[in-house]
Amino acid sequence: MNLTEHYNQLYKTSAEAISAGKYSIDSELKNESDSRFGITLLIRPNEEVKANIQAFISELKKIEPEQYFYPDSDIHITIMSIISCSDQFTLNQIAPKEYIEIICRSLVEVEKIKIHFKGITASPSALLIQGFPSDETLNNLRNKLRENFKKSGLQQSMDSRYSIFTAHSTVMRFQEKLHDPKRLIEVAEKFRDYDFGEFDVKNIELVYNDWYQRKETTKVLGDFGLR
Structure with missing residues (x-):
């Protein structure tokens, strides 16, 4: 299944469920003792794209102000969840330098990653911006990371929940x-094919993060510039 088909199917199924009141509430969002942390390699969109996303969020806030909305600082694309968030994991279990070395090795042949944010999709508990990489560079990087981390013997849990291929x-x-x-889905429909913009990825971050990538609990372990 290609990305467009995947996003379309996800939206169709989720929009029907949400409209029928069969959505899911994330009860952990307000849990102040949530201790699920992990290690993630991620991309952050540029300022122009984030401004377009906030215009969408503003529309959503008018009808559902009590929901959880991502601030600019937390919006991201996951390249790879290297260690999935768990209350069993803490940063002192690993040596970040070893992870940085493998990421650097995986990035050797990566010159440019371009992402186009166009349209929105949904899950039963969230709304998402659809990201489309311009070529296979991002997936090639993911495969190189999988290969190099598996060879390394370092602690990792990549693809343990699902094999990532979206952006x-x-x-x-x-x-x-x-x-x-139903009104929420009506607003979502207005942005179903909205062009949020395209950006060249200038840098990639390795972070120690909570489940929601909240800035106040995130620690940047490595920052990798792309050519």
Whole structure:
């Protein structure tokens, strides 16, 4: 299944579920003792794209103000969840330098990554911006990371939940009962094919993060510039 088909199927299934009131609420969002942390390699969109995303978020806030919305600082695309978030993991279990070395080795042949954010999709508990890489560079990098980390013997849990191949950004999560699920989907429909913009990836970050990538709990372990 290609990315467009994947996003379309995800939207169709989720929009129907949300409209029918069969959505999911993330009860952990307000849990102040949530201790799920992990290690992630990620991309952050540029300022222009983030401004376009916030215009979408502003529309959503008008009808569902009590939900969880991602601030600019937290919007990201996951390249690879190297160690999935868990309450069993803490940073002192690993040597970040060893992870940085493998990432550097995996990036040797990567020259340019370009992402186009166009349209939105949904899950039963969230709304997401659809990301489309311009070529196979991002997936090639993911495969190189898989290969190099598996050879290394370092602690990792890549692809343990699912094998990542998308380039989406989550921007809204449901933390309360929705006021008007059908109205929410009507607003989502307006942005279904909206062009949020395209950007060249200038740098990639390795971070120690919580489940929601909140800036206040994130620690940057490595920053890798692309040519």
